[in-house]
Amino acid sequence: MSSVLRKDLKRPGLQPLRHVSQEEVTQLAWQLVAIPSHSEVGDRAVAEWLRGFLKKQGLIGKIQSVTNAKHVNLVIKMPGNHEGYRLLLNGHLDTVPPSTSNVQPPEIRHGRLCGRGATDMKGGIAAMVMALVALHRARVPLQYGVLFTGVAGEEIGGLGTKAYLDAGERDDMAIIGEPTQLRLVTAHKGIEWLQIKIEGHSTHASCPDAGVNAISHAAKVVQALEEWASCHLIKRKHPLLGPPTLSVGTINGGVTPATVPEDCIIQVDRRWVPGETVEQIYQEIRDVVSQALKGKTDVQFGISRMEETKHCIPVETPLGVSLVDTLGGVLVDMGLSPDPQGVPYGTDASWLSQFGIPAVVCGPGDIRQAHSNDEFINLEQIWQATMIYLETILRLCSPVNIKRVSVE
Secondary structure (H helix, E strand, O other), X not given: OOHHHHHHHOOHHHHHHHHOOHHHXXXXXXXXXXXXXXXXXXXXXXXXXXXXXXXXXXXXXXXXEOOOOOOEEEEXXXXXXXXXXXXXXXXXXXXXXXXXXXOOOOEEEOOEEEXXXXXXXXXXXXXXXXXXXXXXXXXXXOOOEEEEEEEOOHHHOOHHHHHHHHOOOOOOEEEEOOOOXXXXXXXXXXXXXXXXXXXXXXXXXXXXXXXXXXXXXXXXXXXXXXXXXXXXXXXXXXXXXXXXEEEEEEEEEOOOOOEEOOEEEEEEEEEEOEOEOHXXXXXXXXXXXXXXXXXXXXXXXXXXXXXXXXXXXXXXOOOOOHHHXXXXXXXXXXXXXXXXXXXXXXXXXXHHHHOOOOEEEOOOXXXXXXXXXXXXXXXXXXXXXXXXXXXXXXXXXXOOOOOOOOOO
């Protein structure tokens, strides 16, 4: 353990932390990574294992069905003296599928836990869970309740968090444990995936003038979209998020070189910021496509939304809410930056904000490691995250007169 962490352990507010060890947190993260939970196999196995682990610690978890037997949430409730729950700790149990069939078991190298899901986001899950274990072992009385949700399907549309909210569960505020390198993220971009279908007319490639090449016209549309984005989106800078972006991700059309293609489909990733609207996004793209195909009466096009990102609205939690102030204060006491940050990727905070629950994102790990073949997370960051979550719970949910004794 580093000298910085030894110093932090002596702070009065972290007295319950003496009831867990860094080795326990590391072992829990390792075990979670060892259980596959990508979209093809589902999250039930890891949820059931984690429920069993917590039961041994004296914490009772509930398995909540999401879409089918494969996809489930794990919900842990620690009630307080007051009705309801003040704080939600939320993290997703699923990972993206491995890129090869030769999946290596997790291993620890040079102070890092390596393996699929280590950063995104089983390291954060381990930190959240062990914060609750520390509270339970220390028998800390809570004035306000705290919840943990290990949710399913974040990587495939946020299925688990939506199911949790649809079931009527509510909390006053939430921390999403996605990897931020322990920075305080109060804003992230929205994500809108859309599909543009260009329709021409097929014919034999030996007489191309008798047809209308959908791919050729799609190429003009792609160029027009990129030119428009570089000129116009750059002007809409958000103070934390920067400008919105547009990226053409796929283009598919044609069946054989010997046939003029009848249709072509372009799929676009549009990252948007507070102040923009979905209606505005589609109107602008429709205008750009119309202009690119102006005068081409033999070409038709249609634009449609893709289901995967219909929920991914931008998130911007006001800086004055108690969660931001409290977590920022904890980070200062830990020697970390409390400055609010914005990120370009989406999280389940989108779902929470749609249900009126203010949320921030703060977790161990670097997002650049997520989904990579050599994914890893720094073990010290997992341990620091455990401290951060525990201290935040104490400040928000424990009685104001709780006696916090130094652990020296």
